[in-house]
Amino acid sequence: MTFIFVWMLALTGILATAADHAVSTIAPRQQNVSSTWPYGPFSTRGRNIINARGEVITWAGVNWPLSGETMIPEGLEHASADSILDRIASAGFNFIRMPYAIEMVDLFYLNNQTDTPFPQTLISALGPDNGTLVTSQILLHNPIWTRNTTLFKIWSDIVRIAARKKLYVHPDAHVSKAKWCCSHTDGNAWFGDEHSNVDSWKRGLGYVASWAGNHTNIVSMSLRNELRESWVIPRGGYNWVNFVGNMSAAAGVVHAANPGVLISWGGMQYGQDLSALTAKRNLLTAGCYKCDAVRDGFRREPVAFDLGDYPWGDKVIWEMHLYEGSEDMDTGNCRMIEAGLYRNGFNALGIGRPAACNSTLRASGVEEEWCAPAQRLTPVVLSEFGRRQDGGLMSDVLLGCLKEFTKRYGVSWAMWSLAGNYRIREGRQQDEDTWGLLNGTWNGWRFGEGVEGFWKPWVRDMGLAVNE
Numbered sequence: 001m002t003f004i005f006v007w008m009l010a011l012t013g014i015l016a017t018a019a020d021h022a023v024s025t026i027a028p029r030q031q032n033v034s035s036t037w038p039y040g041p042f043s044t045r046g047r048n049i050i051n052a053r054g055e056v057i058t059w060a061g062v063n064w065p066l067s068g069e070t071m072i073p074e075g076l077e078h079a080s081a082d083s084i085l086d087r088i089a090s091a092g093f094n095f096i097r098m099p100y101a102i103e104m105v106d107l108f109y110l111n112n113q114t115d116t117p118f119p120q121t122l123i124s125a126l127g128p129d130n131g132t133l134v135t136s137q138i139l140l141h142n143p144i145w146t147r148n149t150t151l152f153k154i155w156s157d158i159v160r161i162a163a164r165k166k167l168y169v170h171p172d173a174h175v176s177k178a179k180w181c182c183s184h185t186d187g188n189a190w191f192g193d194e195h196s197n198v199d200s201w202k203r204g205l206g207y208v209a210s211w212a213g214n215h216t217n218i219v220s221m222s223l224r225n226e227l228r229e230s231w232v233i234p235r236g237g238y239n240w241v242n243f244v245g246n247m248s249a250a251a252g253v254v255h256a257a258n259p260g261v262l263i264s265w266g267g268m269q270y271g272q273d274l275s276a277l278t279a280k281r282n283l284l285t286a287g288c289y290k291c292d293a294v295r296d297g298f299r300r301e302p303v304a305f306d307l308g309d310y311p312w313g314d315k316v317i318w319e320m321h322l323y324e325g326s327e328d329m330d331t332g333n334c335r336m337i338e339a340g341l342y343r344n345g346f347n348a349l350g351i352g353r354p355a356a357c358n359s360t361l362r363a364s365g366v367e368e369e370w371c372a373p374a375q376r377l378t379p380v381v382l383s384e385f386g387r388r389q390d391g392g393l394m395s396d397v398l399l400g401c402l403k404e405f406t407k408r409y410g411v412s413w414a415m416w417s418l419a420g421n422y423r424i425r426e427g428r429q430q431d432e433d434t435w436g437l438l439n440g441t442w443n444g445w446r447f448g449e450g451v452e453g454f455w456k457p458w459v460r461d462m463g464l465a466v467n468e
């Protein structure tokens with residue numbers, strides 16, 4: 001409950017009044033408002049995500065990937081979709097970010113607009129023996145499917161079961177070519193990268209947006225995960241200008257295919273930096289880690305981006321990631337972490353400027369205020385962060401700071417990840433992941449003490465129950 005109070009304070013004086021929260025005063029703007037949970041479609045109002053009844057929605061959840069080579073959600077050869085979803089709900093989570101590969105849609109178009117039966121991708125990714133074995137194991141645990149069940153049908157069934165448990169599902173365009181993400185050399189890094197065709201990407205987003213329209217509990221989806229400089233295609237135009245050009249075009253495609261869905265827009269440098277957009281800087285000259293320079297940027301008329309210029313402006317939510325392995329952000333203590341988060345995009349929440357902003361003034365080729373306030377209030381979600389699930393969790397500096405930060409400002413979040421193991425990851429089959437919330441057999445927590453002592457209390461403190 002405490003965060004609601006803080007939230008009210010944050011709202012007062014920035015938005016009209018705290019009375020904005022009163023459900024009854026908000027008239028639904030869309031025609032087809034669902035009269036049952038989840039009360040879609042959703043939209044944004046200032047820094048908040050609101051449902052069609054005008055209620056502020058907060059998410060706390062997990063990532064459950066299907067972006068590996070098989071394009072089938074991980075773990076289904078070990079446990080049923082229903083039991084996995086039950087376990088997610090049992091910890092209080094209300095949100096599942098599901099990373100997928102655009103290749104899923106490419107396959108659909110390659111095969112004369114027919115969706116692929118799931119044994120096919122298993123066999124091509126795992127080989128005939130293991131592919132056949134894992135097919136049988138998936139069917140054993142999930143008798144609702146047959147060998148003819150297709151990739152999108154599996155995903156649809158999972159989304160429907162999730163709806164019964166009041167779990168939101170957020171499709172995340174994680175990679176173009178299905179495989180482990182993310183590096184500078186994986187061919188999925190940037191627009192036009194080795195495996196990252198821009199037209200296929202937009203076609204894939206359009207398809208997933210229409211598919212999402214068939215599921216009431218898909219109220220949001222992403223444009224692209226963790227954009228970064230490609231080292232496969234050198235000087236590939238990695239900068240703010242091409243970022244905004246491609247992302248705004250893609251947002252238009254999603255909005256045209258599904259005008260109801262919220263669109264999450266992640267940052268540069270592995271999802272960490274949206275500063276030029278939130279602070280409305282000149283995109284030609286704004287500071288940008290590892291970016292390709294716009295050499296004549298200072299000679300040209302300034303170019304800035306404003307969500308308000310687009311018909312989908314009130315559908316966009318900013319999306320940020322942060323890991324200890326960050327190349328350029330200081331994750332050493334809470335003061336610096338908060339200054340970095342504020343500077344890189346969380347300023348869009350209209351929160352106070354962190355004190356440590358003063359010690360981080362930088363010159364990146366141009367004089368600019370490092371911690372400039374945002375030009376437009378917009379929701380910001382923290383959709384990836386994580387670490388090994390062991391005793392170190394309790395005293396982890398970064399996760400501890402993120403916990404306090406999200407609680408204080410009512411920031412929606414999703415941890416990386418649920419997966420106790422991966423069907424195939426970087427060539428290794430049934431590869432255990434010590435970062436997974438679940439253990440390698442998907443029927444128990446990897447570190448139960450951490451779930452009880454760290455994750456559940458965090459979820460509880462987010463006060464999600466007010467959403468129902």
Ligand SMILES: *[C@@H]1O[C@H](CO)[C@@H](O)[C@H](O)[C@H]1NC(C)=O
Pocket residue numbers: 030031032
């Ligand atoms: C509302 O639903 C009807 C029928 O399902 C559909 O034809 C119409 O386009 C929808 N309107 C909006 C605004 O989504």
Ligand SMILES: *[C@@H]1O[C@H](CO)[C@@H](O)[C@H](O)[C@H]1NC(C)=O
Pocket residue numbers: 112
């Ligand atoms: C593609 O699908 C359509 C509609 O199902 C069918 O009429 C057509 O014969 C198919 N084409 C090929 C090459 O399979």
Ligand SMILES: *[C@@H]1O[C@H](CO)[C@@H](O)[C@H](O)[C@H]1NC(C)=O
Pocket residue numbers: 146147148
């Ligand atoms: C799969 O589809 C084929 C062709 O439509 C059909 O003959 C077969 O019985 C189906 N198999 C299962 C397990 O549903």
Ligand SMILES: *[C@@H]1O[C@H](CO)[C@@H](O)[C@H](O)[C@H]1NC(C)=O
Pocket residue numbers: 207210211212214
């Ligand atoms: C949405 O559902 C309808 C009706 O079941 C189906 O015909 C259509 O193919 C679905 N759309 C997508 C993109 O899956």
Ligand SMILES: *[C@@H]1O[C@H](CO)[C@@H](O)[C@H](O)[C@H]1NC(C)=O
Pocket residue numbers: 191192236237238241242243244245246249
């Ligand atoms: C998208 O990015 C590519 C690669 O940097 C660039 O060549 C292209 O012009 C961008 N497209 C738009 C619409 O900005």
Ligand SMILES: *[C@@H]1O[C@H](CO)[C@@H](O)[C@H](O)[C@H]1NC(C)=O
Pocket residue numbers: 354355356358
């Ligand atoms: C930060 O610096 C500004 C300008 O020098 C100063 O006005 C402000 O009081 C400082 N804030 C903190 C928290 O130190």
Ligand SMILES: *[C@@H]1O[C@H](CO)[C@@H](O)[C@H](O)[C@H]1NC(C)=O
Pocket residue numbers: 126127129130429430
């Ligand atoms: C089959 O999968 C197992 C792990 O379950 C792995 O150890 C083995 O190498 C795989 N076999 C082949 C031929 O890839």
Ligand SMILES: *[C@@H]1O[C@H](CO)[C@@H](O)[C@H](O)[C@H]1NC(C)=O
Pocket residue numbers: 439440441442443444445
């Ligand atoms: C996962 O947890 C369950 C329940 O505690 C346990 O039965 C199972 O052996 C565990 N699996 C692994 C690989 O530790």
